[in-house]
Amino acid sequence: MRLMVVGASRGLGRAFIEGLCASGDSVVGVSRARPNDLSVPDSVRLDWIESDLAAPLEAAVQIEQQAPPELDVLIYNLGIWEEAAFTDEYKFLDDSDESIVAMVNINITATILLLKRLIPKLLGSTNPKLILTGSTSGLRQSGRPEVTFGASKFSLTGIGDALRESFRDDGLAVTCLQLGYLNTEDGLSVPLDEAALRGDGQLVPVHDVVNVVKTLLNLSGASYVRELVLPAICDERF
Template structure:
C-alpha cells in the first residue's frame, strides 16, 4: 500500500507517518521540511516530498511528480492553519487581518482541492482508493467556536468529501472526514498512551487515538468505508 500524508512534519501528521502501514508498505510524507527525529522501522519504506501548500499549484505538481511512477492508494490530507488568536478568548473576526483570512482559505480549501484534482487519476487506478481528510469539530453545526475562517474551512472539508463521494462513487472511491477535537500534540507516538492521555485532564486527545482510528479505516475491505468520524475529548462539553 502506498500512503501519502500531507502535513507530516510534526504533531498528528508525524504520528501518522510513524504509526501507519505494515511491512512492505510505503509512507510518503509531505511538508516544507523533513523532521530530523522521525522514528520508523526498517520494514516500511518512508519517503519525503518537500512542498509548501501555500503555493498550491506548484506544490500539487511537485507532489504529483513524486508519486506518479509508483502509484497511490491512500491520500491523507492533514494540513490546516488557523487564525493567530484562534482558540483564545481574545479572538475576534474584526481583528483578523485580510491577509490572514485569505491565507487560511487558500491553504485549507484551495490547496486541498487542487491537490486532490492532481492525484485523483492516480488514486482511481488503485484497487482500493481512499482519501482521508483531517477535519475538526469546529466544522460541525453548533460547534461553539467563533473562529470564522478556520471554521468555514473545516465545514468546506465536509463539503469536499460529500462531493467527491458522489462524483466518484462508481469508481469506489472511499472518502472519510475525521472531525477531531482538541489534540495533544505535545506527546509523540513514542510516549506511552496512558501517560499521553493524562495531558489536558480529559480535554485533549492523544495522537495515538487518531492513529488507531485511521488504522481501523485502512483495514476495512473495499465493500465499505467510514463516511465521517467525530472524535472529541471525553470532557469536551461542546459534544
C-alpha cells in the same frame, strides 16, 4: 500499502507516518521541510516531498510531479488557523485581510488543487481510500467563534461529500475525521496512558486518531466510514 500523508512533519501527521505502516509498506510524507528524526521500521520505504502549499498552484504541480504513480491511501492532514484561535483573545474583526486570504488559500484552494492531481493516483488501487482530517470546529453549532478556520473545515466536509459522489463508481472510500482538540505534544513514543492524562480530559491523544485510522484502513472495499466525530471525553460541546 502505498500511503501518502499531506501535512506530515509534526503532530498528527507525524504520528500517521510513524504509526500506520507495516513491513513492506511505502509512505510518502509531504510538508514544507522533512523532519530528521522520524521513527519508522527499516522495512518501510519512506520518501519525502518538500513543498509549501501557501503557494497552492505551484505546490500542487510540484507534488504531482514528485508523487508516486500509484497510491492506496491518501491522508490529507493540512490546515492552519488564526493566530489567536482557541484563546480568549480571538476576535474575528482583528484578523487581517492578508491572514484570511492565506488561510483560504492553504485550507481550501490548495486542498482542491492538490486532490485534483492526486486522486487519479488512487483509482488504480483495489481498495482506494481518501481520509480528510477535519475538525469539530467545522460542524454545525460547534460552539467555536473562529470564522475563517471554521469555514474552511466546513468546506472540507463539502469537498468530501462531492468527491464521494464523483468517484463512487471507482470505489473510492472518502472519510472525513472531525477531530476535537488534540494532544500533539505527546507523540507515539509516549505511552498512551500517559498521553491521555494531558489536558484533564480536554485533549485527544494522537494515538487514538492513529488507532481509528488503522481500523479504517482494515475495512474491505465493500464498506466505508463516511464521517467520524472524535472529541475529547470532557468536551462539553459534544
